[in-house]
Amino acid sequence: MRNKIFKSIWIAAISVFFASLLFILGISYSYFTSIQKLQLKNQTELAAKGVSISGSVYLEELNPEGYRITWISQDGTVLYDNQANSEIMENHLERKEVMEALENGSGSSERYSNTLTEKQFYCARRLPDGSVIRLSIVQAAVWTLLLGFAQPICIVIIIAFLLSFFIASRLARKIVEPLNNIDIKNPEMYYGKETYREVEPLLRHISEQNIQLKKDKDLIEKNALIRQEFTANVSHELKTPLHVISGYAELIENGMVRDEDIKPFVRIIREESIRITKLVEDIIDLTKLDSGVVDLSWENCNLYSIAENVIESLYSEYTEKGISVTLRGSSSPLKSIPQLLYSITYNICDNAIKYNRPGGYVEVNVYKNDGYTILSVKDSGIGIEEQYQDRIFERFYRVDKSHSKEVGGTGLGLSIVKHALLILNGSVKVESSPETGTTFTVSIPS
DSSP: OHHHHHHHHHHHHHHHHHHHHHHHHHHHHHHHHHHHHHHHHHHHHHHHHHHHHHTHHHHHHOOOTTEEEEEEOTTSOEEEESSSOGGGOOOOTTOHHHHHHHHHSEEEEEEEETTTTEEEEEEEEEOTTSOEEEEEEEOOOHHHHHHHTHHHHHHHHHHHHHHHHHHHHHHHHHHHHHHHTOOTTOGGGGTTOGGGTTTHHHHHHHHHHHHHHHHHHHHHHHHHHHHHHHHHHHHHHHHHHHHHHHHHHHHHHTTOSOHHHHHHHHHHHHHHHHHHHHHHHHHHHHHHHHHTOOOOOOEEEEHHHHHHHHHHHTHHHHHHTTOEEEEEEOOOEEEEOHHHHHHHHHHHHHHHHHTSOTTOEEEEEEEEETTEEEEEEEEOSSOOOGGGTTTTTSTTOOSSHHHHHHHTOOSOHHHHHHHHHHHHTOEEEEEEETTTEEEEEEEEEO
16 A cells, blocks of 8 residues: 555645646747747847848858848849858749738748748848848747757656655655554554544544454354253253163063063154154254254235144144134235244244143234234243243253153244244244243244
């Protein structure tokens, strides 16, 4: 960045210098041209007086350096020319400066001379006898002026280059130094300071990025810890039923089980297999939801109808425990993902049944409220202490681990609910207290 700033300043300084030099040369050239014309006019006046007094003798004795003198008769015939043969020269009556001199007493012009092949200034003066004396001088070219100033111009250019280099270097260092000294980790300390006023928006953006990076780092660390805990929990949850299945199967294989005990052993093996299958299914569902890879489409559906299907699928579970389940509300159509709505409703209702008391109740209510579709599930179960209510959506978290194993929960149901609601832009609220039951209220944008 410093090199780029230095180069920009240096190029700008040199460009300004050369532009100024060209401007000065242009002004100087115009000034010297006007001086040259004035001198030509004065010399013409002097020559006219000399010829008027002494005639051709004056011209023959005169040796004006750099000037061309031409004496022209009243009819345009060239009588004398100090730089060309007057006998072969064409008639000059039609020359502009000669015509003006014959008519007004004096005349001037500038043009390219065919005789001398140079651009010249002409000044003519009419003499008392009617003839015209004319002086001309070659117009000084720009290169002539440059050659005359060659030495001082070269010195000025060298000084300008060195000075521009020095100033550009100092300015670049002065501009970049405060930026190099910025503490990127604490950009807030430079807010409001005059030196950093122009870059304050950048500093604020860096501060916001630092905050976001810190959040991302914390989130990554948290997710890494969650995955680590998840792996450990999965291993633990699978180990127990696998040990049970392996142990009972080994007993049966070695003939160490009486015939009347085989059937109960097979039932235990089947139940543990079902538990493993349910756990694996929940893990797969949760992994898909967690990664955002959910190949499901949004479509028009009805949450009330979904709740009816869920209650019907759980019929054997709640009737076996003597729990009454009621559904209230009305038709609640919305555009959503029906598979996720079913999973949310199923897991909440399943928990309400599993962690309920024998002979208890579950009330399911579906309705619309202020642009949201609401699912409310209230039970008469064991309840949840307030200190645990924020953690129940964590994977494998159980308030009462022994009771959870007894009822066959995997500890992933509410975590699936949480991730499904993130996809649906929904939310869930928990109201509970020990021994009085729990109410889950789910809100989903209609």
